[in-house]
Amino acid sequence: MDLRALKTFEACVRLGHFLKAAEELQYAPSTVTLQIQRLEADLGVSLFVRDGKRVIVTEAGRWLHNEASALLKSIGTMRQTVSDIAAGDTGSVRFAAIEPVASQQLATVIADFCKTRPKVELTMEVSGSRTIAERVRAGELEFGVCSAPSSKLMLEFEPLIEERLGIMLNRNHPLADQDSITASDLAGLTVLVKEPTCIYRELWETAIDGAGRNPFSCMEVGSFFVIQQMVKAEFGIGIVPIYSGLEQEGSLVIRPIADLNPVVTIGIAYKDKNYLGKAALLLMEAIRGIREPNPTRPSA
Structure with a gap:
């Protein structure tokens, strides 16, 4: 079934009139009529009974309206979720970092990120460099903050701090x-x-x-x-x-x-940016901020 026809049908039932549905959807009245006729032909049933200028919803039409309303609402939610994921406002990110970088450098960065993007499901693990690199390679982590991984793992590595x-x-x-x-x-x-x-x-x-x-x-x-x-x-x-x-x-x-x-150089290890979601990329960008001099950290 054509989703546009279902949307038109839902508007006709909800508003009680083809013309009002046409005005809401910004269609020509003839377009609304044509979409309803095609939907009825596709289903093989009458969805409306014409009574002069009035249209009355049939029993099949009433059932379809309930189902169509739920479906269109679900599609709307899907569209919004996909849009939010693309913008980095939702989604999930799993990464790991070594100590004490995790507590001394990243804790406040992660806290700020979670405050600005509360819908992102973020999991931060603390582990050793070798384990982190191996798990990034296996796809269990989006990225890791660790020392430079072994070349045999074929990971990208961006140095951050010494x-x-x-x-x-x-x-x-x-x-x-x-x-x-x-x-x-x-x-x-x-x-x-x-x-x-x-x-x-x-x-x-x-x-x-x-x-x-x-x-x-x-x-x-x-x-x-x-x-x-x-x-x-x-x-x-x-x-x-x-x-x-x-x-x-x-x-x-x-x-x-x-x-x-x-x-030792500590940085971000990852497989391929093209496979990372927007939220992961935004978090990596926030973590890159630790490259800036830290006033609480004494120079060596």
């Missing part, structure tokens, strides 16, 4: 008064590091191995927050990215590593 590692110290630690720390300063200390699959752990071990010095003992801890709390409790020192947000006034400080300066 992360530098530092030493997290309790304010009472003797090294806390130094502006920077060298690897030799860590002799005999317990160093708290992330799990082996963490990009920051890999960065740290690469820097230390390159320097040929390892005068300390390491303890593996799977969470930056736990590292933070252990250092606060005056157990060991932590290897963490340099973020002022990880420091705690009066209890914790982060100092750069003067002789190693380990650096």
Whole structure:
């Protein structure tokens, strides 16, 4: 059935007159009559009974009107939803980011995005760089914020920021008064590091191995927050990215590593922009804003 004919039929029944339907739809009266005649011919039934200048809806016409009204309303909703998706006002986005970028850089960006586009179903996961890249490649995530993925995954990668590692110290630690720390300063200390699959752990071990010095003992801890709390409790020192947000006034400080300066590039990894929805593209654009200097983040 022609949807235009159904729309014309619905207007005729609702308004009770062919001429009023023609005026509402901005059709010529003859066009309305022709569409109704074609619809009746297509269905093989009479939808109206003519009584002089009046038209009376038949039983079949009344049933069709109920169904047509629901269908046209559903089509209207479909059109609006498709339009909203195309504009990025609705839809779904699933992405992931590594810590502490997720909490220190992206949390406010995501909050602002959700406030301006409340109909978008957004899922943000926190994971390691390797896992994120593999899931983006598998199509389980639209994109990820992580370190540069392996070339074999064939993903696009847009660099955003450079992360530098530092030493997290309790304010009472003797090294806390130094502006920077060298690897030799860590002799005999317990160093708290992330799990082996963490990009920051890999960065740290690469820097230390390159320097040929390892005068300390390491303890593996799977969470930056736990590292933070252990250092606060005056157990060991932590290897963490340099973020002022990880420091705690009066209890914790982060100092750069003067002789190693380990650096890793963090960016957006994705397969193909042509396959991404408008909401995902808009969120990526918002995330690109973290390229701007962050006044709360100390320079390394």
